[in-house]
Amino acid sequence: MNPIPQFSRRLLERSSRWSCSSCQRAQAQWQQRAGARRFVSHTSTKRAQQTTESRTRASANAPRMDRMKEEYNKKNNSTMFYTISIILGTVAFSYGSVPMYKMICQTTGWGGQPVRAHGGGFGGKEDEDLASRLKPVKDAKRIRVTFSSSVSDVLPWKFTPQQREVRVLPGETALAFYTATNNSDQDIIGVATYSVTPAQCAPYFSKIQCFCFEEQRLNAGETVDMPVFFYLDPDLLNDLNMRGVETVTLSYTFFSKLSVWNPANRGVLTM
Structure with a gap:
């Protein structure tokens, strides 16, 4: 430290009693400047201490690398788990949609699907209900039932109906046949x-026996006949929406088992 400013300050303090007004003003200005320098120095020191403390706290609160790695691993595992769950759920829904859609449509007739005829037991109440419906309404007009067929592009089969049409009364059973041929080796x-x-x-189109939604295995070059046993429910005569309907078309489409039928858009997703 320079001793000259301290000596000057002591000298001014001792001579303050006998100094002139000009000297007293100079002494006051010097004291003012010295106080300002001390204040600035104190403020700078305090700010430096605060900066050091804040850096120390920030370094103490900063996440460690091992903790960050642990958090990232947890997030990655959760994302992988949800992704695998979505994939498995989608696959399960794809395979389960066909039998579920089949069950709903056979019960309600939704989507243009014929209703499965009640019954299937022997001598039970359901058979009695089916027998009561299988009574042809003689005074009703016969309804023309036509048949059509198609095959998926990926299936090398020939699939055709053996008859173009049949005419049935409501409540009357009818039997039709389709023929399928495997043209591949x-x-x-x-x-x-x-x-x-x-x-x-x-x-109102109820089937008693049908080959739909069932796996049909054809050997290379094999030809088989597939029967369809059905009837038109007599309740259609009481439906106002059925008035004027004289022709009904039953359509079949064959797909390969390696394809999954999507009932939402009635398309085929090749696997």
Whole structure:
């Protein structure tokens, strides 16, 4: 430290009693400046201490690398778990949509699907209900039922109906046949879907025996006949929407088992 300013300050303090007014003003200005310098120096020291303390706290609160890695691993594991769950759920829904759609449509006739006829036991109440419906309404007009068929592009089969049409009374049973031929040199399993048009007739088109939604295995070059046993429910005569309907079309489409039928858009997703 320079001793000259301190000596000057002491000298001014001792001579303050006998100094002139000019000297007293100079002494006051010097004291003012010295106080300002001390204040600035104190403020700078305090700010430096605060900066050091804040840096120390920030370094103490900063996440460690191992803790950050642990958090990232947890997030990655959660993301992978949800992704695998979504994939498995999508696959399960794809395979389960066909039987679920089949069950709903066979019960309600939704989407132009014929309703499965009640019954299936022997001598039970359901058989009695079915027998009561299988009574032809003689005074009703016969309804023309036509048949159509198609095959998926990836299935090398020939699939055609053996008859173009039949005419039935409400409550009268009818039997029709389709023929399928495997034109490839390999054994192939196919699955058929079907629909009825117009759609308002679907709840009244009941099938007793059908090859739809069942796996049909055809050997290379094999030809098989597939029966369809059905009837039109007499309740259609009481439906105002069925008035004027004289023709009903039953359509079948065969797909390869290696394809999944999507009932939402009635398309095929090849696997």
